[in-house]
Amino acid sequence: xxxxxxxxxxxxxxxxxxxxxxxxxxxxxxxxxxxxxxxxxxxxxxxxxxxxxxxxxxxxxxxxxxxxxxxxxxxxxxxxxxxxxxxxxxxxxxxxxxxxxxxxxxxxxxxxxx
Amino acid sequence: xxxxxxxxxxxxxxxxxxxxxxxxxxxxxxxxxxxxxxxxxxxxxxxxxxxxxxxxxxxxxxxxxxxxxxxxxxxxxxxxxxxxxxxxxxxxxxxxxxxxxxxxxxxxxxx
Numbered sequence: 001x002x003x004x005x006x007x008x009x010x011x012x013x014x015x016x017x018x019x020x021x022x023x024x025x026x027x028x029x030x031x032x033x034x035x036x037x038x039x040x041x042x043x044x045x046x047x048x049x050x051x052x053x054x055x056x057x058x059x060x061x062x063x064x065x066x067x068x069x070x071x072x073x074x075x076x077x078x079x080x081x082x083x084x085x086x087x088x089x090x091x092x093x094x095x096x097x098x099x100x101x102x103x104x105x106x107x108x109x110x111x112x113x114x
Numbered sequence: 115x116x117x118x119x120x121x122x123x124x125x126x127x128x129x130x131x132x133x134x135x136x137x138x139x140x141x142x143x144x145x146x147x148x149x150x151x152x153x154x155x156x157x158x159x160x161x162x163x164x165x166x167x168x169x170x171x172x173x174x175x176x177x178x179x180x181x182x183x184x185x186x187x188x189x190x191x192x193x194x195x196x197x198x199x200x201x202x203x204x205x206x207x208x209x210x211x212x213x214x215x216x217x218x219x220x221x222x223x224x225x
Contacts (some may be wrong), residue, residue, distance in 0.1 A: 031211060033211070033212055035213075042215060042216075042218070043202065043215035045212035045214065047212065048211040056211055056212065059212065091156065091157065093213075102147060103147070103158040103213060105149075105156045105159070106156055107156040108155050
């Protein structure tokens with residue numbers, strides 16, 4: 001079937017604006033993850049959803065970042081009042097269920113804050 | 115925070131040669147995964163090795179895991195120019211859902 005999809009593929013926004021990034025996981029995958037990749041920080045974990053459990057938000061860098069997952073499928077990552085340091089590639093991944101499974105990544109959204 | 119550290123940071127070889135990349139990590143793991151990334155975009159899953167496994171093969175890839183040394187290696191045999199990419203190891207802990215990535219090895223295979 002289809003892999004993980006993300007939209008938009010590129011987003012340029014002005015500092016201070018809010019942005020929403022979307023992720024469609026692989027059908028049937030109950031676990032969904034958000035990561036970001038920037039030059040200075042490498043690949044960082046942001047947030048993790050597993051089924052109906054409360055999400056693990058331990059990686060979110062500030063309260064400007066939030067994410068939701070509706071109906072156990074599509075997820076939206078929202079960044080409020082964007083800052084230049086938020087510029088990065090935001091990657092979404094999904095896995096079948098638990099920590100024991102492979103994670104499959106989408107192509108990413110490249111966010112540029114000007 | 116980074117868990118894994120890949121070594122070397124960059125590797126340049128000729129087509130047909132073997133490429134070996136190493137990864138070290140700090141805490142107990144559930145499994146270790148290797149990923150490839152082209153052009154700074156999506157990561158492609160290559161292979162997963164569980165903490166109770168010592169070696170795994172997939173095509174031209176061979177992964178080893180030494181939990182006593184907290185290290186893993188990825189061997190790509192008979193490399194091709196198309197193998198040029200960045201390679202990352204990532205660990206999954208016993209109580210965490212997310213992966214913790216190393217900084218990656220940039221592999222360049224010259225034709």
